[in-house]
Amino acid sequence: MExxxxxxxxxxxxxxxxxxxxxxxxxxxxxxxRLAPExxxxxxxxxxxxxxxPHPVARMLTQRRTMTIGVLTPQALAVIFSNPFFGAFFEGVALAAEAEGYALHFISPLRGSLARAMDHATVDGVVAVGLSARHPEVEQIRAAGVPLVMVDSSALPDQPTVDIDDEGGARAAAQHLxxxxxxxxLIVGVEPPFPGTAAQLEPDGVMGRRLRGYRAAALAAGIEIVPASFVVAPASIDGGMAAFRRAWTSGLRPTGVLAMSDAIAVGVLRAARDEGLRVPEDISVVGFDDLDLSQFTDPPLTTVHQPIRLKGESAVRLLMSVVERRDPFPQQVRLETRLVIRGSSGPAPQRRQEVARVRR
Amino acid sequence: MExxxxxxxxxxxxxxxxxxxxxxxxxxxxxxxRLAPExxxxxxxxxxxxxxxPHPVARMLTQRRTMTIGVLTPQALAVIFSNPFFGAFFEGVALAAEAEGYALHFISPLRGSLARAMDHATVDGVVAVGLSARHPEVEQIRAAGVPLVMVDSSALPDQPTVDIDDEGGARAAAQHLxxxxxxxxLIVGVEPPFPGTAAQLEPDGVMGRRLRGYRAAALAAGIEIVPASFVVAPASIDGGMAAFRRAWTSGLRPTGVLAMSDAIAVGVLRAARDEGLRVPEDISVVGFDDLDLSQFTDPPLTTVHQPIRLKGESAVRLLMSVVERRDPFPQQVRLETRLVIRGSSGPAPQRRQEVARVRR
DNA sequence: CCGGTTTAGCAAACCGGTTTAGCGCAGATT
DNA sequence: AATCTGCGCTAAACCGGTTTGCTAAACCGG
Known part of the structure; x- marks a missing residue:
């Protein structure tokens, strides 16, 4: 009997x-x-x-530490987890967190409010990814005294950040073509998650920096990028397909596509093929990210490599330096990008009509 | 001055x-x-x-609830996040959790110990995925009185579980070929994460059930599955490539491959092509899972569809019914599978030599 | 045998909230 | 006039641990 x-x-x-x-x-x-052994x-x-x-919550209360780090994303988790980019990023985050003995807690808008979610989160520090510096939550977190590392956001002075050389990578991609x-x-950007902000791309944000890189290369070669040839799409294969189809239907006939994400690039690849175009003979496609699966697409994707896992690891390590040693110097880490040339890019077709002709 | x-x-x-x-x-x-408005x-x-x-930890302590659900995986998170299957599964989990206003906390071995990680986790309930019922942690969690839903593990009576019709799906795949x-x-199974247990596949586990399905179909057709034609590999593209290469080098010349995961199937696809085989003319490949990317492989993958997102959602909903309503009836949810026929499978080559000849 | 240092363990304060029981008072009821 | 009811608020207990400050006994060299 119990x-x-x-x-x-x-x-x-x-x-x-x-x-x-x-x-x-x-x-x-x-x-x-402090006790006799027996x-x-x-x-x-x-x-x-x-x-x-021992009750973990009670222990947290007295020790004033949770041994948990928060991963904050402005989008709903459901859309995050379906994105291979985040998969790789979290892999890095998890690797570094586990090495330090910290668990992971995901913070995403709770009943529509990121602030509310933050209020309920019991974490020793936060890695925020893709959170714009203008986001009001940033101030809230800083005011709450929770150590924060921002990844892929417009740099805020005086704030630890991790990002990559977006502009350089984009420039290399455009120069290549x-x-x-x-x-x-044709440039295909990533649509910001919030419809309201779609119109104005933050110039300091990731997409703004990439756009600047593309533009710089074009400018140097005396090529004009007309507004019509810059479109945005959700960062998914379907998004890329839809974006290319819209551009094609509206009469655009690019010989080269610069996509700001591999998922979009893969979608473009497929949509182009559906239109009867050969890749790379009729049209070249260059992505951005270099996801694991990008080497397995058909043809393998030419893309700008960024060290996604390392990015996650770096963010956590930076956070730890703040959390544990209360490091007073906020550091800014910038990681390298490099162009990886595979099969989806090649010389532009000789005569312009060739491309037009294949249209069904 | 502050x-x-x-x-x-x-x-x-x-x-x-x-x-x-x-x-x-x-x-x-x-x-x-309870207060005057002013x-x-x-x-x-x-x-x-x-x-x-309000300090969230203090609040948790008094309210005796954390508004967080734990996601427990016996493998390190770093290996989990790189796996698209888990990406989709977490998507479902996140969707349902967010709808209920719960946050997500990932529990994975802490300094080698799952038990330790559980001890530190402040959660109202746990969804454990791929945790064998024999795992000692199961008892620990139950003893701790934390509601638990097990996904894809050998069913334990008296325990809420979510799984799929693995056997039926596998049977359909084999019958198709x-x-x-x-x-x-050639059957390629998924290698258990712990090397020590690799030898004995749990007969009640997911892989055991799938193997039973394959076998049942073979038996009904009078086909013998010799032990040599059952191999295992890590659930990754590389794992699948390596497994097929090993089998091929060891002299096996299958015309059909049944892979227990899409990642493995994709690897087999590539390795077969590297050997100079045409898919599906020379060799057919059938996967399991129906990941999003499986419709984009070349050729598109024939595979057994399982509702991965729904699985995640169901697990959380089941957990909620226990957490919130203290539902006394542990439920067992079993979801359907179905064969999706795409381009990677076709009729067996007419003459056996055809396949042998193409070898370089 | 004595003062000084360890050692082993305890009571109470504390972490930062929530919740229970109850109190004083104004207005309504008898 | 006495009792009842409900409002607005408070003191104290509580959630379940850790940590501080202290004491009594054991140990130690001289």
Missing amino acids: ERTPRRPRIADVAREAGVSKTAVSFAFNSPD TASRIRDVAVSLGYR IAMGHTDL | ERTPRRPRIADVAREAGVSKTAVSFAFNSPD TASRIRDVAVSLGYR IAMGHTDL
Whole structure:
């Protein structure tokens, strides 16, 4: 027969059963050296027999640390997890967090409010990814005194950040196409998650920086990027397909496509093929990210590589330096990008009509 | 000039500043109707001016709920996040959790110990995925009184579980190949994450059930599955490539491959092509899972569809029914699978030599 | 045998909230 | 005038641990 109230045993229960004080029980778990060896082991035996485990929340309260780091995303988690980019990023985050003995807690808008979600989150620090510096939550988090590292957002002085050389990578991508004779370029950007802000791309944001890189290369070659040839799409294969189809239907006939994400690039690849275009003979496509799967597409995707896992690792390490050592110098980490040339890009078709002709 | 000690304001600070009791402050936040409207709003004003936010850990302690659900995986998170299957699964989990207002906390082995990680996790319930029922942690969690839903594990009576019709799906896959004349089949299973347990596949586990399905179809057609034609590989593209290469090098010449995961199937696809085989003319490949990307492979992958997102959603909903309503009936949810025929499978080659000849 | 240092363990304060029981008072009821 | 009711608020207990400050006994060299 069990007790009729299978209440979770508390430290006081163990203390009573073992005939010692609560303090002694606490010591038995946390600093056994402050107890006689046999007392400590007796207490532990009693604890085991009672099925006692220190209540993690109570422990957090007194120790003022949760051994958890928060991963904050302005989008709903459901859309995040379906994105391979985040998969790789979280891989890096998890690797570094596990190495430090920290668990991961995901913070995403709770009933529409990121602020509310933050209020409920019990974390020692936060890695925010894709959160614009203008987002009001940034101030809230800083005011709350929670260490924060921002990834892929417009740089805020005085704030630890991790990002990559977006502009340089984009420039390399555009130069690559231009060097092969492409002059008619279509740029496909990533649509910001919030419809309201879609109109104005933050110039300091990731997409703004990439756009600047594309433009710089075009400008240097005397190529004009007309507004019509810059479109945006959700960062997904479907999004890329739809964007290319819209551009094609509206009469655009690019020989080269610069996509700001691999998922979009893969969608463009497929949509182009659906239109009867050969890749790379009729049209070249260059992505951005270099996801794992990008080497397995058909043809393999030419893209700008960024060290996604490393980005996650760096963010956590930077956060740890703030959390644990209360490092007073906020650091800004910028990682390298590099162009990876595979099969989806090639010389521009010789005569312009060739491309037009294949249209069904 | 700020105060020299920017300590986080506590409820007592607000109470003093507003000239009321702690209780009143608590009421102002949690049950304003118990206060005169003007008192409540005055307290809130003071709280805002002080930058006060209720400490989430303290709140958890008294309310005895964390509004967080734990997602437990026996593997390290870093390996989980790189796997598209889990991406889709978490998508479903996140969707349902967010709808209920719960946040997500990932529980994975902490310094090698799942038990330790559980001890530190502050969650109201746990969704465990791929955790064998034999795992000692299962008992620990149940003993701790934390509601638990197990996904894709060998069913434990008296325990809420979510799984799919693995056996039926596998049978359909094998029947499909057999109906098209395939008799030389290679089965590639998923390697259990822990090397030690690799040898004995749990017969009740997911892989055991799928194997049973394949076998049942073969048996019904009078086809023998020799032990040599059952191999295992890590659930990744590379794993699938390596497994197929090993099988091929060891002299196996299957015309049909049954892979227990799409990632493995994609790897097999590529490795087969590298050997100079045409898919599906020379060799057919059938996967399992129907990941999003499987419709975009070349050729598109024939595979057993399972509702991965729904699986995640169902697990959380089942968990919620236990957490919130203390539902006394543990339910077992079993979801359907179905074969999706795409381009990677076709009739077996007519003459056996055809396949042998193409070898380089 | 004595003062000084360890050692082993305890009581109480504390972490920062929520919740219960109850009090004083105004207005309504008898 | 006495009792009742309900409002607005408070003091104190509580959630379940950790940590501080202290004491009594054991140990130690001289």
